[in-house]
Amino acid sequence: MRHSLLAAAIMFCGSPVVIADVGVGDPPVDDCAPPPLVRQGTPLDDAIRAAIRTPDGGIVLAGYEDGDNGVENDWPVGAVRGYVEKRLADGTLAWRRSIDTAGIDMVEALALDRDGGVVAAGRTSGALPGYVNAGQLDAFIVSLDADGSLRAAIQVGDERPQRPAGVAVLPSGDIVVAGWDDIFVEGRAVLDLENGFVGRLRRDGDALAIAWWQPTRHAAADRVTALAAAGDGSEDVVFTTHVNASRLRGGGTHVV
Numbered sequence: 001m002r003h004s005l006l007a008a009a010i011m012f013c014g015s016p017v018v019i020a021d022v023g024v025g026d027p028p029v030d031d032c033a034p035p036p037l038v039r040q041g042t043p044l045d046d047a048i049r050a051a052i053r054t055p056d057g058g059i060v061l062a063g064y065e066d067g068d069n070g071v072e073n074d075w076p077v078g079a080v081r082g083y084v085e086k087r088l089a090d091g092t093l094a095w096r097r098s099i100d101t102a103g104i105d106m107v108e109a110l111a112l113d114r115d116g117g118v119v120a121a122g123r124t125s126g127a128l129p130g131y132v133n134a135g136q137l138d139a140f141i142v143s144l145d146a147d148g149s150l151r152a153a154i155q156v157g158d159e160r161p162q163r164p165a166g167v168a169v170l171p172s173g174d175i176v177v178a179g180w181d182d183i184f185v186e187g188r189a190v191l192d193l194e195n196g197f198v199g200r201l202r203r204d205g206d207a208l209a210i211a212w213w214q215p216t217r218h219a220a221a222d223r224v225t226a227l228a229a230a231g232d233g234s235e236d237v238v239f240t241t242h243v244n245a246s247r248l249r250g251g252g253t254h255v256v
Contacts, residue, residue, distance in 0.1 A: 038091045045069045045076055050110040050120075057089035060118055062107035075104060075123075075137070082107040084120045086148060095148035099140070101126025103133070108179075109227075113169040116146035121164040121177050128155045137161040141177055141201060141208060154201060154208035160184045160192070166227030168237055174211065175201040176237050178227040181215075196224035196241055216241060 046065040053059055062084045067076025082099035084107055099105045103126025111119045123137040131138075131154075138157025141164075145151055156162070164179035177199050184192040196216035201208045216222055222243040230236035 038087060042066045044078065049106065049108050052110045052112060052118075054086065054112065055116075058086055058094065060084065060086045060110055060112075062110050062120055062122075064106040067104075075106065077104065080104040080106065082122050082124075084110070084118060084142075084144065084148070086118075097142075097144055097148045097150070099124070099128075099142065101128065103127070104137070108164050109167045109177075111167045111169050111175075113143070114171070114173065117151065118144045118146075118148075119167055119169055119175055120144065121167040121179075123162055123164060124155070128153050131155040133157065135159040135161065137163070137182075139164045139177065139179065141167065141175060143175070143203075143208065152203060152206055152208045154210075156199070156210065156213070162197075165223070165225050166239070168227050168229040170229055170235050170237070171233050172235060173203060174235075175208065176227060176229070177201065178224040178237075178239050180223040180225075183221075193221035194223050196222050198224055198227070198237075198239060 042065045045067040047063045048061050049063040051059060051061050064076065064080050064082050066078065067080040068078040069076045071077045082105035083096060085096040086094040088094050099107060099122065101124050103124055105122065105124045105126065107120050107122035109121040113119055119141065121139065121141050123139055125133065125137050127133045128140055134157040138155050139162035140153065140155045142153040143151040161182040162179065163182055164177050166179070167175065167177045169175055178197065180194045180196040183190060183194055197213065199213035200211040202211050216224060220243055222241060225240050225242050227237060227239045230238055
């Protein structure tokens with residue numbers, strides 16, 4: 001099956017939104033002008049994996065294109081390339097940045113930084129310039145300026161497939177990324193279940209460096225599924241974890 005990517009930048013009315021019951025057969029209530037709609041895509045499988053609004057009313061989108069789904073369980077195969085793009089409030093493309101190694105590249109999460117730039121987190125089976133892939137899918141974090149030009153990048157991984165799920169920028173400019181290492185399989189043997197992680201990066205000249213990288217390991221499968229900066233000038237972060245186990249064994253979803 002092939003899917004084209006469909007991106008809709010939706011602008012709400014200036015007045016408060018009122019949700020009311022509408023009877024069957026009643027016409028839809030719509031006091032807003034239709035939002036700009038952008039359709040784009042390749043002949044293969046494409047996906048938007050993250051979207052954020054910008055202070056100027058634009059929208060930043062990220063994901064992958066040129067994939068072939070239905071082969072692997074959780075990711076496309078083929079000459080898959082990741083991308084980050086900004087569109088203005090009217091849908092016009094402002095800039096586009098491709099992440100395109102010799103392997104599979106996907107962008108999974110976005111955040112705005114304090115200078116109007118964008119931070120993107122994703123995963124790759126290839127290697128960013130200056131790096132060597134450590135396993136199946138490494139995590140990467142790229143910092144872009146307000147025009148989409150590359151500021152800095154880092155690739156992090158081991159023999160397991162990494163999956164970043166969230167990224168945030170703190171008031172200091174440090175970047176925090178969270179996600180999990182997927183199930184580690186060699187041949188048909190499951191060597192380890194999912195293990196979550198949270199890591200903090202800081203700018204080191206034109207590069208990003210790891211300040212710390214903390215795994216969240218349980219006997220059962222666990223994932224860090226979302227991340228956000230605490231706000232109000234704090235350097236704290238809030239993240240959610242999910243442990244596949246009973247409550248007696250510490251299972252369930254937790255906010256930390």
